[in-house]
Amino acid sequence: MDVILKGKYIIKCKIKAVTGLHIGEGNNSIEIGGIDNSVVKDAEGKPYIPGSSLKGKMRALMEFAEGKVKDNLLIVSVKRSGKPEICIHMCEDIDCPVCGLFGRNHGKHVTKEEFIRNPNAEGKDFSDAVIPTRLIVRDAKLIESSITDEMKENLDLEWTEVKFENNIDRITSKANPRQSERVPAGAQFLAEFVVNRYEVDGSDDGQRYLSKFIKAMKLLEDDYLGGQGSRGNGKVKFVDIEIVYKDSSDYEKDSSDLKPIAKADSLDQLKLSTN
Amino acid sequence: MSKGKLYRVSMRFTNPLHIGEKEKIYNITQTFAHSDTLMSGIINAYSLLYGNSSTNELLDGFLRKSPPFEVSSTMPYVQGEFFVPKPVGLNLHHYKDEGKIEVENDKELKKIKFIRENDLLYNFPDKYKVAGSFLLPKDMLYKFVESKKAISLGKVKERARVSIDRLSSSSNIYYFSHFEFESSAGLWFYLRINDQSLEEKIKAAIRLLGDEGLGGDRTCGLGSFEANFEESSMPEENDNAKYYMSLSLVNPKSEDEIKSAISYEILTRSGYIYSKAGLGIKRKAVRVFSEGTVFSGKVCGRVVDVTPQKFSQHRVYCFALAFLLPLPEGVMMIGS
Numbered sequence: 001m002d003v004i005l006k007g008k009y010i011i012k013c014k015i016k017a018v019t020g021l022h023i024g025e026g027n028n029s030i031e032i033g034g035i036d037n038s039v040v041k042d043a044e045g046k047p048y049i050p051g052s053s054l055k056g057k058m059r060a061l062m063e064f065a066e067g068k069v070k071d072n073l074l075i076v077s078v079k080r081s082g083k084p085e086i087c088i089h090m091c092e093d094i095d096c097p098v099c100g101l102f103g104r105n106h107g108k109h110v111t112k113e114e115f116i117r118n119p120n121a122e123g124k125d126f127s128d129a130v131i132p133t134r135l136i137v138r139d140a141k142l143i144e145s146s147i148t149d150e151m152k153e154n155l156d157l158e159w160t161e162v163k164f165e166n167n168i169d170r171i172t173s174k175a176n177p178r179q180s181e182r183v184p185a186g187a188q189f190l191a192e193f194v195v196n197r198y199e200v201d202g203s204d205d206g207q208r209y210l211s212k213f214i215k216a217m218k219l220l221e222d223d224y225l226g227g228q229g230s231r232g233n234g235k236v237k238f239v240d241i242e243i244v245y246k247d248s249s250d251y252e253k254d255s256s257d258l259k260p261i262a263k264a265d266s267l268d269q270l271k272l273s274t275n
Numbered sequence: 276m277s278k279g280k281l282y283r284v285s286m287r288f289t290n291p292l293h294i295g296e297k298e299k300i301y302n303i304t305q306t307f308a309h310s311d312t313l314m315s316g317i318i319n320a321y322s323l324l325y326g327n328s329s330t331n332e333l334l335d336g337f338l339r340k341s342p343p344f345e346v347s348s349t350m351p352y353v354q355g356e357f358f359v360p361k362p363v364g365l366n367l368h369h370y371k372d373e374g375k376i377e378v379e380n381d382k383e384l385k386k387i388k389f390i391r392e393n394d395l396l397y398n399f400p401d402k403y404k405v406a407g408s409f410l411l412p413k414d415m416l417y418k419f420v421e422s423k424k425a426i427s428l429g430k431v432k433e434r435a436r437v438s439i440d441r442l443s444s445s446s447n448i449y450y451f452s453h454f455e456f457e458s459s460a461g462l463w464f465y466l467r468i469n470d471q472s473l474e475e476k477i478k479a480a481i482r483l484l485g486d487e488g489l490g491g492d493r494t495c496g497l498g499s500f501e502a503n504f505e506e507s508s509m510p511e512e513n514d515n516a517k518y519y520m521s522l523s524l525v526n527p528k529s530e531d532e533i534k535s536a537i538s539y540e541i542l543t544r545s546g547y548i549y550s551k552a553g554l555g556i557k558r559k560a561v562r563v564f565s566e567g568t569v570f571s572g573k574v575c576g577r578v579v580d581v582t583p584q585k586f587s588q589h590r591v592y593c594f595a596l597a598f599l600l601p602l603p604e605g606v607m608m609i610g611s
Contacts, residue, residue, distance in 0.1 A: 002326055002327050003323065004323065004324070004325070004326045005323040005324055005483070008486065024435070025435060040434065040435070042291075042432065042455060043429060043430035043432055043455040043457075050434055050495070050496075051290075051494075051495040051496030051497070052434070052436055052451075052492070052495035052496075055494065055495055056437075056438070056439070060439065060441060063441060064441075069441050069442065074441060074442075077438055077447075078438065078447045085440065085445060085447065086438050086439070086440045086445065086446075086447050087440050087441060087442065088438065088440070088441055089441065102494075103494055105555075106555030106556075107555045127555075132323070133494045135494060136486075136487070136488070136493065136494050136496065136499075137494065137495060137496050138289075138290055138496035138499065139290055139291070139496045194486065246486075248324050248479075248483075251324065251478075251479035251480075251482045251483050252475045252476065252478070252479040
């Protein structure tokens, strides 16, 4: 197989937290006096959105939107005590928009359907369809100025707020409170996505995967990011979007001055020129 | 050894970096990329840009023993100062006794891992102090160290990664480590271009590698960097240099080369193949001399074929040519 890079679509935008955002750190240990449910922070102690969270969420949403969540199209990624614990979509269809954009894993995979029939099934190797992943999602860094001094006055921690949540026993009314840290609504993050445009054995991707990716962005706006989304957290909006095309020949120049091919304040105003 | 155009390439990381230590272990990360990792990244980027056939042509050069370009391993830079690894077997106690290095206790000497390149090349002309794993000129200490005692390159952080079942939403959590560089710190390496006609293409591949990312978990944004090329020169080669230090991994090509290693460390390099044709297949392991190994003469090293038996799409190589730095006259080695 011959894969050649034609160019890269670089999508730069801001992610705005419309409601509080909680992307958990998954701490195993709790510090004394600390919060039980903290959010991810970088080495400087500022919250950020990990690229993996964005990518994973977008992938999951795309799988539903493209009709890929079916037993015969899901593969078992983690099995626990003989049961298919975690199933995600992955396939060997070269034109699959989900796998083409978000990538395939190497090695042998067993579909859920097959697993239910025979838990010891060998599985199938998708290697013939594996090419380098088209989408790269960078970590989104906090724009410090988006958390204003006024907001800081009302925050419990330097960059984040602490929200109390509660379970109440239905009969005795006994409360079981817990704390959860979240990035306050209004915070903005600087995000960057790259969609590679390949020529695979002579056939050019064109803008196919770019438009699929924009669909994934739209899906994410109407869903949520991070935890506790069904209870109000994690609504995000992409703003100040700018898409640049970097041709592979631009890499041979010392510096390149790239003009955006599309620019918009929000996703619904975004129009791609057909070129 | 060929004389080509020499560049000092600094990599300013725009995102954290994950360099795997061992297969299937994600919660450990290395801070530096060895020369074979770096070379593999460049060759893969080259292949993405120019296709399979021109990549094969490029590789032919390496196999015919006239490498079109060479790289060293990556090394740290902090605030514009470039560091190289401490030569294995450098007699720091001698320099201490001479009064060139001031330490409170001898243990500090043991911790030194990096030396400014120029200090090493001119055999420590100044007075020095130890700051963590770095040896620094005394009058420069204020530039790096404020209240802390050690220079910090950055921090290792662990990120929680989770996979979620599409239907039941049950989750499986695992941890992935990465290294976050401070804004004034990063990695650099030497690039020597022997075939001038390929200069622009090689630079293009390195710029692309910066956008694609080096190391693991690239599609989730890790490892991307901005490359900056700066022309550089090595000190005049004098043929009576007694010692040469390697800035890259070296796999000796002959018995003589093995014997010429005076002070050395040995590493095992293994891992998976990354290419368009094959992923997730383990390559053969190979043992190499690490960076900082001191040789008594010029060595060449070799490119090792590590193609596993079951893999037939293409050959897989581990780059282990020597990138040498001549040590100055009068440098004190242990036992000399």
